[in-house]
Amino acid sequence: MKVAVPTRGNVVDDHFGHCEAYTIFSIDTTNKIEKTELLPSPQGCGCKSNIASVLKEMGVTTMLAGNMGNGALNVLNQNGIQVFRGCSGNVHQLVETYLKGFVFDSGEGCKSHEQHQHEENGQGHQCGNH
Secondary structure, X not given: OXXXXXXXXXXXXXXXXXXXXXXXXXEOOOOOEEEEEEEEXXXXXXXXXXXXXXXXXXXXXXXXXXXXXXXXXXXXXXXXXXXXXXOOOEHHHHHHXXXXXXXXXXXXXXXXHHHOEOOOOOOEOOOOOO
């Protein structure tokens, strides 16, 4: 099993589509972390990038994320990746907590997703409009 976490530094990035990288955790048959690797994030909006298909090709079946809009959630789900939103904190501790069965989806997407401002250019975020 493989679990992906949108990461900034060593913590969960609050917004899936703007993270620095995805930390990919390979889990062995005894539910222990076998190895980790970093996958650099594609530039731009997460729901319009090919990140979901790349993660699927890598064998990722679970995403532990801070926040994301419905467009990204739908694309990940269509690629067979189960998403748990509302996650935060250290990525290694989060995955350990998930493996113990204590991580649940918040059920909430990015509430102001369409009004979200890109820090780098000040333009409106339009992921939900496709």
